[in-house]
Amino acid sequence: MSEEIKKNNYSADSIQALEGMEHVRMRPSMYIGDVGVRGLHHLVYEVVDNSIDEAMGGHCDTIGVAINEDGSITVEDNGRGIPVDLHKKEGVSALEVVMTKIGAGGKFDKDSYKVSGGLHGVGVSVVNALSVHMKSTVFREGKIYEQEYERGKSLYPVKQIGETDKRGTRQTFYPDNTIFTQTTEFSYDTLSARMRELSFLNKGITITFTDKREVDEKGEFKSEVFHSNEGLKEYIRYLDGNREPIITHVISMDHDKGEIPVEVALIYNTSYTENIFSYVNNINTHEGGTHLQGFRSGLTRTLKKYADASGMLDKLKFEISGDDFREGLTAIISVKVAEPQFEGQTKTKLGNREVVSPVSQAVGEMLENYLEENPNDARVIIQKVILAAQARHAAKKAREMVQRKTVMGGGGLPGKLSDCSEQDPARCEVYLVEGDSAGGTAKQGRDRNFQAILPLRGKILNVEKAMHHKVFENEEIRNIFTALGVTVGTAEDSKALNIEKLRYHKVIIMCDADVDGSHISTLILTFFFRFMKELIEEGHVYIAAPPLYLVKKGNKKEYAWNDVQRDQANERMGGSANIQRYKGLGEMNAEQLWETTMDPEYRTLRQVTIDSLAEADRVFSMLMGDEVPPRREFIEKNAVYANIDA
Ligand code: 0RA
DSSP states (O other), X not given: OOHHHHHHHHHHHHHHHHHHHHHHHHSHHHHHSOSSHHXXXXXHHHHHHHHHHHHHTTSOOEEEEEEOTTSOXXXXXXXXOOOOSEETTTTEEHHHHHHHSTTOTTTTOTTSOOOSOTTSOSOHHHHXXXXXXXXXXXXXXXXXXEEEEETTEESSOOEEEEEXXXXXXXXXXXXXXXXXXXXXXXXXXXXXXXXXXXXXXXXXXXXXXXXXXXXXXXXXXXXXXXXXXXXXXXXXXXXXXXXXXXXXXXXXXXXXXXXXXXXXXXXXXXXXXXXXXXXETTEEOTTOBHXXXXXHXXXXXXXXXXXXXXXXXXXXXXXXXXXXXXXXXXXXXXEOOSSOOEXXXXXXXXXXXXXXXXXXXXXXXXXXXHHHHOHHHHHHHHHHHHHHHHHHHHHHHHXXXXXXXXXXXXXXXOTTOXXXXXXXXXXXXXXXXXXXXXXXXXXXXXXXXXXXXXXXXXXXXXXXXXXXXXXXXXXXXXXXXXXXXXXXXXXXXXXXXXXXXXXXXXXXXXXXXXXXXXXXXXXXXXXXXXXXXXXXXXXXXXXXXXXXXXXXXXXXXXXXXXXXXXXXXXXXXXXXXXXXXXXXXXXXXXXXXXXXXXXXXXXXXXXXXXXXXHHHHHHHHHHHSSOHHHHHHHXXXXXXXXXXXX
């Protein structure tokens, strides 16, 4: 090949690479999912993933993550440092290739296959492309190197800026506010929860997380250090900290030798809920997949075999189903797959068939050993399974009652529901309102064309502590089901939801803005979380935000949702305004309720989202469980509303 052609090829390549980076900026959602809050936080995960990879390869043990004073993010590790030598094909440093070429990440290190990335393993160059400014600092072989970028383009070749005895890589980036138009503000809680999760999923690594945007009374930054020696075993204890175990130990295993590294930990508790969290390459696979399938089959097969042999099932008149083995179970499965195939609506369902059998076998072996060595625990588990089977039969009957009533009774809408006239669910809203009196006000204040009102009487059932058939027998809960038009449970799947029948695309919880009100909101949310999770996942659940104050002077009036707004309104009216604090929805008249809380033009609704299912589960079990101190602490910390990332 002549020098001429080679040159042309080279520049053709670099044009393609440029287009790659440009493409990321043109279609960011293709790379990071969305450009909202979630996508913004993905940037951090992407950079941290690279350091986790370095740690998993055994080259580093400490990762620092910081939100800086100016809102940018710094991720630093004590690994080998990204190589800075000339990349022969590209004609620039390896660092520059990693930072500015799409899909270049990690490819030149054949020893370690990239497993931590998986879903968002798109490469740090994507973060670079979506940042107004980024700086890489590499500490390697005694020297410090640096390179900076603007919207993915390098500002100068890698330069040496000093000497050091440190090793590692430091990345600092400022997200581009022309891409992340909604917000570029990082959430402490979201990042902290993810760092905690990562430390459980990758035992032995220390992750420090610091928020430098504010200092506390002592003049110190908010900071946490996450480190787990026991990994998933500790994760289970963390998740189930507010539940009562029925067996003595967390059952766990860690097979990291085989083709497919598998880690599993589980415990049984006194609750009636099944909580299985599954991960592939550190990514929470919300939709499950083949690893979950393997786990379930291993669990059912092994427990069934043990139960059959024990003779404890001899007097049982009906079959035990797979569900029965998972009542009161909290489990985590984490697998590492070299080339994961993600399927499903949110691309969080593992498709690789080859994963089923190794997971099933590993789980079987682990359980067999435990049951053998802990016969008392084994008996307790089987007894729980039998109770679950009996309760399932009772629940099925109760559920069929609800469904029969829905189908009969002329459409079967609950008498307390004031329905709207619009028929298209996409345009309809239903307000679930605390108490009959506030329900009455809402009914007067609403726009009856598209807003329906369902008053709920006082405290609704705490589903966290109730057996399933009690839940379906509860009148308020049956009213919610029938009003929404949704039923739960089919012959194949007792938890399946026919969400396509949903009669209102906005389900709005409206409670008093006080402690009782937030308790009731939490009860309702717990119910949705446990029995209609898809409703939350698909963004149908909202919390209304009634104002806390009415500020009035002469014929001027303003509403305020917090103390700052109250004081500002007062000032605007020249001070000494009359300030009324709303103690509940009941103190507002229909017009005020409409103006502040129901009028789509003016109201603020907070959409309920689930960032991390595991964390949401832990918070719900804590808020609704028996232990009072952690609940009080949480409610105090989250003063105005004890909301779940709403
Ligand atoms: C490939 C090769 C080498 C280091 C890395 C990747 C590396 C990448 C990242 C990303 C964040 N932190 C990192 N640390 C290291 C170097 C191989 C060698 O030195 O032999």
